[in-house]
Amino acid sequence: MITSDELILISVDDHLVEPPDMFDAHIPAKYADRAPKVVRTENGDDVWTFEGAVIPNVGLNAVAGRPKEEYGVEPTAFDEMRPGCYDVHERVKDMSAAGVLGSMNFPSFPGFSGRLFSAIADKDLALAVIQAYNDWHVDEWCGAYPDRFIPNPLPVLWDPHLAAAEVRRLAKKGVHSVTFTENPASLGYPSYHQEHWDPFWKACVDEDVVVSVHLGSSGQLAVTAPDAPVDVMITLQPMNICQAAADILWSRVIKQFPDIRFALTEGGTGWIPYFMERLDRTYDMHRAWTGQDFGDRLPSEVFREHFLTCFIADPVGVALRDHIGIDSICWELDYPHSDTSWPTPAEQLLAVAGDMTKAEIDKITHENAMRWYSFDPFAIRSRDSSTVGALRGEVAGHDVSIRSYDKGRYQRSGKGIEIAKVAAKATA
């Protein structure tokens, strides 16, 4: 029986909150004044401003370390969140204190696929900001602890040739993931069904880069009705990514680029066996008139090869791991968002591990992530010093206690729920 101390944890989905000074060392001098800036509002919120847009929430949902009564879209100011959200040295302490060896971080204020930057009119500025962001992300944030972070930079969305060039530029720095959108069509770009994106796919294949598609990255969350309780949206978020999975699986991308790989980030796994069954039934019943052709393979087999999936704690996914495919399931922490299992991820994971063998647990906790993302922390640090027990020992005394951050600005007024939906829509 494996103990929590023995686990080695690499999370394929966390978030960083961009610190105010992130662009200073990376934006070209001529754009220094036009780079995104943090401003504190009269209400006490910290907001990013960029080309006339105001992004209402620096942290999106950075609630790790708070009591659940204080969840919501606050914190909306840096001093209302754990420093581990925006300070990489504090982040690594928070990771170690939870026993987490490695982490891949998605953005916050530019949207999960950086759509804010790509959308502005001045494309020279857009490219400068994206490259500055990526240099900061890869060189400063991840570069400070190369054994602890899987780099995951932003794409260029408006030009597939520039997108390809940026992938190739970053690959030289050792990058093997790029965050992308669930659905470019919903952002106003050509869909997965157009040849448009081919230079980008080709660059990802050539450079062994996984296209990491985070739920909500299309800007479209599952909001059933304007007056629906926020619980509806929270419940549906992971399952909604099945739309992207179907869109990509049936698209020409998989057929034209047989080595392309996608990650369905924060999507959970328990729905996947039914989804694959549905893929195969659709193929069986309808291919004769729709013209789909996967040669001698079933769409479920194709799915299993091309898509990485992940969960925080998913008993149904664990029970169905053989249907899903044990080699494509990863674990995620989702720090600092409200679904996170921080600071006790190892314990929460083992609580749902059921009858998994150590070999299976090792695949899900770190081996699959290392292989899919070409990430090898053991080239830098020993395996023995990388376990939950060893890492926790390194930072003994680091404060991970749950404490109140309530300043009475939202929670008590109930405004937290109100702005949750607005900000989630605006920022995702």
Place this chain on the structure above:
Amino acid sequence: MITSDELILISVDDHLVEPPDMFDAHIPAKYADRAPKVVRTENGDDVWTFEGAVIPNVGLNAVAGRPKEEYGVEPTAFDEMRPGCYDVHERVKDMSAAGVLGSMNFPSFPGFSGRLFSAIADKDLALAVIQAYNDWHVDEWCGAYPDRFIPNPLPVLWDPHLAAAEVRRLAKKGVHSVTFTENPASLGYPSYHQEHWDPFWKACVDEDVVVSVHLGSSGQLAVTAPDAPVDVMITLQPMNICQAAADILWSRVIKQFPDIRFALTEGGTGWIPYFMERLDRTYDMHRAWTGQDFGDRLPSEVFREHFLTCFIADPVGVALRDHIGIDSICWELDYPHSDTSWPTPAEQLLAVAGDMTKAEIDKITHENAMRWYSFDPFAIRSRDSSTVGALRGEVAGHDVSIRSYDKGRYQRSGKGIEIAKVAAKATA
């Protein structure tokens, strides 16, 4: 080991194609000229016309009996489909030839929740047409074979008091289901979160009427992009109903009307264990700030009591039947649509029955449907004469061979796929 001949099959989801003369005996004389009419177009399509609207497809997807190469949204004319689609006597023969005892039928041209009728400006006419439709459906179609059909009339959508009155009127005829929409908000009506609908819910509870919510009844199918292959939409259809399930589960309806029951029609079942896990996790992580309260129960328990689910052939659902709850799973045939297992449903069901016991199979094939919908065919006919084997014997010689209906109007031009999406959107 149970054989296919021994099964007793009651399907909770099939469709009728409305015959041209359906309103003749039921519409008040003053509206005879304004009732919906079937017109044959120059192209050879039969279309319904009503108050200036032209409904492009009488059958939606009535392809039962065709080779798969001819699937699509054709047939678009009555003479291109099996008479069992629109002639109740032929329908019963088609049912018997497949061994199916009972069937609940959803509409075709008015939309699955009859939204076409409710949407017109003249509400007196709308009510007259809905009541005529329902009288035809209950008295003529189902009434011709009360041992074979579970009545499933249309709701009144624009007025909850009229909706309640219509439920009560029909309940006097023995009706225990009403078709309704996944999402009234997407049709322009108040959402599930408003008190607006309370008179309707109260009537359904008082009269022991299940609210049967068919996928696509919101008029919103999962179309990821305009240029997405139709396979994407087909794959996603069943999973999309999880949006309705979450919307209703977290709404005030369940809390205010503890005896209300919903059916998630054509939604499959394999996704439900993950969905319930997600409900419970959302409750655990977020109730402290969202304010949800189910007393001493978990949302998954509440879901299991209030929602009937169904499948055509779902190996994952069968494997997870204990998670889902064996008492709320039903079987469906989906005749005459392209997902149907007609004319060999018993064989296809047993092929996925896995290790289910006879008692479990009996629940899924007929006992649950009988209990949920207060339907008792055995009050009219013996159980022995209701099995697959007995029914098939009754209509020995009835032609169920797969044959071509191709008239070269769509299939060869590829237009079938093109109009599939348009018509599905317009009609669902």
